[in-house]
Amino acid sequence: MKEIRLGEAILFCPGDRPDRFEKAFHRADRVIFDLEDSVAPQSKDMARRSIINALPDAGTNVIVRINASTSPWYKDDVQALRDLRERSGISPLILLPKAEETQQLAALDDFQVIVLCETARGVINAIELARAANCIALFWGGEDLIADLGGRNSRDSLGNYYPVVEHARTTILLAAGQCRKPAIDAVHIDIADVEGLARESKQAVDVGFTAKACIHPSHVTIIRNAFRPSKQQRLWAEEVVAAMQSAAGGVISLNGRMIDEPLLRQALRVLEMPIVEPKNGG
Known part of the structure; x- marks a missing residue:
């Protein structure tokens, strides 16, 4: 299950909290074991050991966020993962923070990143x-971006991203596309802002993001619900596909709306999205 699938809710879990690993697996579609921002410098070594010990039983729905390539922990993170692969054949996806140059990816050409x-x-x-070639997905982060720019907040008083942050979000989406x-x-x-999360998740789905990450288990269900089309959306998509198949392509009118090939692709995307409640609860 290495390929990032449509509709995944991906949960970060601090690497120095192995007591949370199992719960994270049960709640989310995929888990990011974090060695970077959520782990204090004095806990880096312990977190790395905890993750390496957990990976053999973790399955393939795991990502490891290593420390940035400019950090003092990067080489040990990468070497630990290479040693694990040598011993057991296990090679998880790597999340590379603060990626900036292709040379950073070339240094990890034996991993999917x-x-x-x-x-x-x-x-x-x-x-x-x-x-x-070894980049399998793109991810973006607004808080580190604002820090890098010398700013103090990624959002305005209404909770909306400032234009520069929204621009970054769009740039990553376009590059991936x-x-x-x-x-x-x-x-x-903002863990308590479930309305903002729901709104943001719906927007992500509408514009073409494949998955969304979160930092709290309570966010998983909200993200999944955003990706799950409503009955009305599925009905529209089914009608569009059926009508276009009957017309053998071209442009048609359906319920007073023009339908052409781009709308057909949007309808097919809706039909790809999950409709069954996941077995592991949110």
């Missing part, structure tokens, strides 16, 4: 990063 664009340089270079690779939408850091 999700590129996290969260600096000005990373956003500007997103298309080049997306073209790398051009290279036909999945785009993962960033986390919503």
Whole structure:
């Protein structure tokens, strides 16, 4: 299950909290074991050991966010994963934070990598990063971007992203789309703001993100619900597909609306989305 699938809710889990690993697996579609931002410097080694010990029993729905390539922990993170692969054949997806240059991906050419664009340089270079052979998906982050720019907040008083952050989000989506690779939408850091999360998740689905990440188990169901089309949406999609098949292509009118090939592709996308409640609850 290495390929990022449509509609996944991807949950971050701190690497120094192995007591949370099992719960995370039961709640989310995929788990990111985190060695970077959520782990204090003095806990990096312990977190790395905990993750390496957990990976043999974790299955394939795991991503490991290593530390940035400029950090003092990066080499040990990568070496630990290579040693694990040598011993057991297990090689999880790597989430590379603060990705900026293709050389960073070349140094990890023996891994499949999700590129996290969260600096000005990373956003500007997103298309080049997306073209790398071992880049399997793009991810973006607004808080690190604002820090990199010298700002103080990614959102306005209404909870909406500022234009520069929205621009970064769009850039990553377009880069992923051009290279036909999945785009993962960033986390919503206000845990209690479930309305904002629902609104943001719906927008992500509408514009073409494949999946969305989160930092709290309570966000999983909200993200899944955003990707799950309503009965009305599925009915519309089924009608569009049936009508276009009957017309053998071209442009048709359906319920007073023009339908052509781009609308057909949108309808097919709706029909790809999950409709059955996942077995593991949110």
